[in-house]
Amino acid sequence: MARIAGVGTTTVSRVINGGDRVAPEMLAHVRKVMEELGYEPNQAARALKSARSKTIGLIIPSIVDPFFAEFASVVELMAREKDYAVIFLTSHDRAERGMADLKILERHRADGLLIVPPRTGSKALLDQLTQLGVPVVAFDRPLIGRNCSRILCGNFPAAEIATKHLIDHGRKRILVLGGDPRLHTIQQRLEGYEKAIGEAGLEPIIEMDASDYASAEAAITRRIKQKGGIDAIFGLYNQSTIRAYEVLQNRNIRVPDEISLIGFDDFALASTLRPSITVMRQNITEMAQTATRLLLQHMNGEVTSPQQIEIEAHLIVRQSCGFHGATSK
Numbered sequence: 116m117a118r119i120a121g122v123g124t125t126t127v128s129r130v131i132n133g134g135d136r137v138a139p140e141m142l143a144h145v146r147k148v149m150e151e152l153g154y155e156p157n158q159a160a161r162a163l164k165s166a167r168s169k170t171i172g173l174i175i176p177s178i179v180d181p182f183f184a185e186f187a188s189v190v191e192l193m194a195r196e197k198d199y200a201v202i203f204l205t206s207h208d209r210a211e212r213g214m215a216d217l218k219i220l221e222r223h224r225a226d227g228l229l230i231v232p233p234r235t236g237s238k239a240l241l242d243q244l245t246q247l248g249v250p251v252v253a254f255d256r257p258l259i260g261r262n263c264s265r266i267l268c269g270n271f272p273a274a275e276i277a278t279k280h281l282i283d284h285g286r287k288r289i290l291v292l293g294g295d296p297r298l299h300t301i302q303q304r305l306e307g308y309e310k311a312i313g314e315a316g317l318e319p320i321i322e323m324d325a326s327d328y329a330s331a332e333a334a335i336t337r338r339i340k341q342k343g344g345i346d347a348i349f350g351l352y353n354q355s356t357i358r359a360y361e362v363l364q365n366r367n368i369r370v371p372d373e374i375s376l377i378g379f380d381d382f383a384l385a386s387t388l389r390p391s392i393t394v395m396r397q398n399i400t401e402m403a404q405t406a407t408r409l410l411l412q413h414m415n416g417e418v419t420s421p422q423q424i425e426i427e428a429h430l431i432v433r434q435s436c437g438f439h440g441a442t443s444k
Contacts, residue, residue, distance in 0.1 A: 274307025293325025
């Protein structure tokens with residue numbers, strides 16, 4: 116192989132192991148020769164020789180959620196470019212399921228782990244992570260109790276921006292709607308809302324139970340009927356935003372003329388509904404790329420200390436807030 120490519124065995128080895136410290140032109144040349152020869156590296160032999168399996172573990176709560184599905188897709192693509200396979204597992208947001216996933220990764224000798232921590236952690240889960248003994252990067256939520264790198268959305272400033280957007284355009288009775296208060300993301304978004312409301316001298320209106328349509332409808336109806344009513348709703352996550360939209364449509368409440376609506380995070384139909392829905396959009400691709408890149412750097416010894424990186428979310432102004440002419444941030 117090296118003789119045919121006209122390079123040394125060290126260069127071939129580096130190309131096989133991801134291409135680090137190989138010039139782009141040389142990398143392309145050697146890979147072309149490998150393709151022409153139909154050469155496939157023996158991963159098992161490489162793992163025995165290097166004590167590395169060339170696999171990355173990925174644990175997310177669900178593949179059904181579009182947010183985590185897109186994250187997994189980006190991770191897999193980046194890992195493939197570096198000649199890593201991804202062992203993909205779902206925890207269903209349960210610590211005991213996450214522990215079972217870690218045992219699978221231990222059997223397969225994963226070289227590193229990207230994990231969305233379950234919403235309720237446990238000491239046993241942390242102990243098992245320590246036993247796994249590989250670099251870990253937490254995504255979307257911090258891994259409470261373990262000092263590892265984390266890639267998060269800037270939930271606090273994003274929620275503050277969304278709330279201020281409503282306030283700056285005259286909304287004074289802003290209902291913040293629903294989400295599991297145990298989740299770091301929801302806690303941060305609620306705090307951002309409360310900061311903006313407090314600085315404006317307004318009254319916070321909080322309804323955290325929007326677990327289904329019925330509970331969202333009950334919460335919104337209750338707040339509409341109270342003295343002063345509401346003139347805006349800020350949904351803390353996709354499902355609460357969608358339920359709020361449905362409730363307002365079913366009650367023939369005009370959006371945004373009577374009640375403005377902003378949601379946290381974009382979703383497939385948000386731009387095509389009428390009125391289209393204003394959202395704070397997380398940059399999932401950038402978050403996933405940053406998380407994967409950081410994990411590889413930890414695995415290669417290029418980064419040794421835990422990193423905390425927040426990726427900025429952006430306000431996408433559409434029709435539902437009533438200020439469609441405003442500039443997106």
